[in-house]
Amino acid sequence: MESDIDFGDLRDDKLIQQKLTNFHNSVQKIGKIVELSSNPDLYEKLTTKEKVDFDLFMAYTLNTLFWLYMKTKGEDPNKSEIKNQLNRVKEYMVKAKDANDKAHRPRVNQAAAARFIKHGIHYKDGDEPEEPPVKKMKLSD
Structure with a gap:
């Protein structure tokens, strides 16, 4: 090299x-x-997501550099506030990731769920099933 x-x-x-x-x-x-x-x-x-990622990256990078600086000076960074700051940034990284993943979760089909509930619940207060509604039947001779 x-x-x-x-x-x-x-x-x-x-x-x-x-x-x-x-x-x-x-x-x-x-x-x-x-x-x-x-x-x-x-x-x-940058988009909002990119700004959040960039800000978290910069915060973590600068805190890590300060942690390394303290280490080179012979100080224990684990006993200082910098450790708490790094943990706080990590927590926000997890929150940002969770917020981003919410957009990719499957969504409930509300119409289908309403049909399941409407036709699937035959119980009232107790454990005894309610009689399903009587349908009109045509009798053919």
């Missing part, structure tokens, strides 16, 4: 070079995403 990183004393260690290069590339990708998020024209073109 060719990169513009000066590895100095680590130029012989290919494993560390690869990990540092991957890290550097990931940081650049994050920078591009953050740069895109500051463009209001792109954000306005």
Whole structure:
């Protein structure tokens, strides 16, 4: 992997070079995403669902980056408020997913359900069945 990183004393260690290069590339990708998020024209073109997904993604990403920052400083992020914030964003991700899935659930055919109820219930207060309504019968001679 060719990169513009000066590895100095680590130029012989290919494993560390690869990990540092991957890290550097990931940081650049994050920078591009953050740069895109500051463009209001792109954000306005998104649908409501895409805006919700994007906002949740950004909230989770920034909280995760802060969690990583605390970890690099030697602090325990699990004892800080950042853990609660990450859990809160996860809860909203689940809520957003559930809200989106409601649109794809099967719908009840109300007319058919009404017919089932109308013709299927022959019980009143007790367990004894009610007599079905008498139909007029034509007697033919």
